[in-house]
Amino acid sequence: MTIKELIARTIELDSDGHLKNMNDWDESLANALAFEEQIFELTPDHWKVINYMRNEFKTKGDAPSIRKLTKESGIDTKTLYALFPKGPAKKAAKIAGLPKPKGCI
Amino acid sequence: MTNDNEYEPIKKVSIIVSRGSLDGIYPGLIMANGARMEGIEASLFFTFFGLHAVIEKKMDNIKVATVGNPAMCVPSAMGPGLPTWMGALPGMSWFATGMMKKEIEKLDIPPIREFLEMIHDAGGEIFACKATVEMFHLAKADFCKQVDDIISVGQFYEKSAGAQIIFT
Numbered sequence: 001m002t003i004k005e006l007i008a009r010t011i012e013l014d015s016d017g018h019l020k021n022m023n024d025w026d027e028s029l030a031n032a033l034a035f036e037e038q039i040f041e042l043t044p045d046h047w048k049v050i051n052y053m054r055n056e057f058k059t060k061g062d063a064p065s066i067r068k069l070t071k072e073s074g075i076d077t078k079t080l081y082a083l084f085p086k087g088p089a090k091k092a093a094k095i096a097g098l099p100k101p102k103g104c105i
Numbered sequence: 106m107t108n109d110n111e112y113e114p115i116k117k118v119s120i121i122v123s124r125g126s127l128d129g130i131y132p133g134l135i136m137a138n139g140a141r142m143e144g145i146e147a148s149l150f151f152t153f154f155g156l157h158a159v160i161e162k163k164m165d166n167i168k169v170a171t172v173g174n175p176a177m178c179v180p181s182a183m184g185p186g187l188p189t190w191m192g193a194l195p196g197m198s199w200f201a202t203g204m205m206k207k208e209i210e211k212l213d214i215p216p217i218r219e220f221l222e223m224i225h226d227a228g229g230e231i232f233a234c235k236a237t238v239e240m241f242h243l244a245k246a247d248f249c250k251q252v253d254d255i256i257s258v259g260q261f262y263e264k265s266a267g268a269q270i271i272f273t
Contacts, residue, residue, distance in 0.1 A: 066138070067213050067214075067219075077222075077223055077227055080227075081141070081227050081228055087142055090143060091144070104212075105139075105214050105215075
């Protein structure tokens with residue numbers, strides 16, 4: 001467990017760097033979390049992915065598979081990996097304030 | 106992945122797919138895709154009958170082996186074992202393949218062709234084994250377009266520098 005100082009408030013993260021408390025999330029925090037992942041600007045395409053993941057999580061209780069994400073968010077696989085180069089599943093979920101996805105695909 | 110241990114995280118994997126049955130091919134694809142999802146570099150090397158996964162005319166017709174597969178159970182994994190002679194009945198492999206494909210789809214695992222596209226678009230490299238290509242009298246044109254190259258064992262090891270090699 002680490003506690004990091006982000007955007008002038010204290011946010012608790014788990015050992016993987018995901019938010020401990022999902023209610024801490026807001027758009028400015030997403031920008032800060034992205035910055036931590038060396039994504040220095042969240043483009044409209046990043047937001048498409050983040051918003052889609054958050055909606056999926058709200059209804060299903062888990063982040064979507066990459067396949068579902070690329071089919072339904074309008075962001076194709078190549079773009080997705082370009083947006084989140086260090087692993088789209090983990091990084092996008094982290095920035096979206098969600099726990100690490102449980103699925104294998 | 107939790108890094109609460111002292112070991113260096115895996116950065117790169119080279120996955121060898123040597124079998125041409127549905128159950129022989131999928132594990133390698135799932136591992137390669139899973140690696141890319143985690144930001145781990147991944148390459149797939151298809152050899153022997155594993156090559157069927159990337160042969161344009163074969164890849165959509167990959168089947169489950171019902172003969173010589175003592176773990177084959179009906180109607181599901183916890184059901185009784187399928188007697189070997191029944192596995193040899195005409196249509197049995199077709200039937201078992203259909204059942205398994207349905208379950209695979211339910212888990213949102215794509216068919217082999219789409220899975221390879223996904224892995225390739227995700228930056229995974231895909232190679233065919235030169236020795237097998239020669240043995241089977243195949244050429245680059247016989248493969249799906251995701252196959253980056255036909256390479257020798259030596260080249261495979263060169264490309265696998267710094268990688269964990271996984272044989273399936």
